Amino acid sequence: MVYRRIFDDAITRLKDERRYRVFVDLERDAGAFPRALWRRGEGLPREVTIWCSNDYLCMGRHPEVIAAMSEAAARHGVGSGGTRNISGTNHPLVELEAELAGLHGKEAALVFTSGWISNLATISTIGDLLPNCLILSDQLNHNSMIEGVRRSKAERQIFRHNDLAHLEELLAKAGPERAKLIVFESLYSMNGDIALVGQIADLAKRYNAMTYMDEVHAVGLYGPHGGGIAERDGVMDRIDVIEGTLAKGFGTLGGYIAASEAIVDAVRSYAPSFIFTTALPPAVAAAAKAAVGFLKQRQGAELRAQHQRQSMLTKHALSAAGLPVMANPSHIVPVLVGDAELCKAATDMLLERHSIYIQPINYPTVAKGSERLRITPTPLHSDAHVAELVEALVDVWQSLKLPFVEQPKIIEFRREAEAHCTYPEMKRAAE
């Protein structure tokens, strides 16, 4: 057995399928975001503009968050020293859980080492604890939710993406007596579309099902206090488990669930991926708590408004230039390429020629034929940055002979944005 060859062949297969991932070595500058240094091996580093960060609100470089982390590290040290059960339950982590429970209007919250682990741990545990459980899972759910569904002993059925008629059909078929868990996301990060959360909660009530909602791409970003889409839509109390990350809108690291005391206690007590791993360090917990606290306040609402404004502006500017922006009502700006090789070529050209960094999104993250650039404006992307981006993308589209669209598709998105919008700035940008 030539072990080495097996790994080499595995990588060759990925390369043949255009699925091989190349990481860009970045040195972020807290004072200059979205500018960063691109470290290019032997070559001289080059300044680039990041357009694909999930640090959506730039909380990862916010002075109050940095101060909270530095103070906690100096005071408590940098590690947690153990699992939650064996000396790792540090006080900042306990405080963070209380803050998160409050944010989502729930009795309790539980913090995990990542959002990925929160989904895996919670969905599989609930699925195992509910007798003869049927999990109904949205077709476009994130990998971490799929892993949670797969690892549980529950039966699973997939409903077509955001198709409530299909979901209802499956709920009705299962009958009111059977334990059922509906698993879905509030905001799907690759398309940027938003679930009809209230209507899913209605269905859950009608058919006596539990609801589990991933708000990873919405917490911090939506709702008057950053509680996500459920807060924006006034339905937090109608979702049994809200799951979020600390790594995107809150700019740090870790994941969590917020739910009833009974659910949180059960997951805490049964989930191996929660129990048998080292707890989050106190400095990370303190930084996350500072970010959550900041975003709950008026200044947080202003940052959200600025974020929405820059996202809308980017969508409109790209769309007006004839670029194929995929319509959606959120802050995500997907631009369709539709071919893996061209998608990679476009992002290489953006980086090399224009010093703009956008990671290509290819299969299996999105379906083949729907390869895209996923652009994520932040409050720190200025109008001048947006203008630079438009110019660079038009050049890349022309150089690679990618198709422009004649009828900008932004119209549909604008209508939805207006219907949902909570911020005056957002309304103005949508007009």
Ligand SMILES: Cc1ncc(COP(=O)(O)O)c(C=O)c1O
């Ligand atoms: C919908 C969704 N859920 C969960 C996660 C995992 O979150 P984390 O990055 O905190 O592990 C991601 C990551 O991108 C995601 O997109």
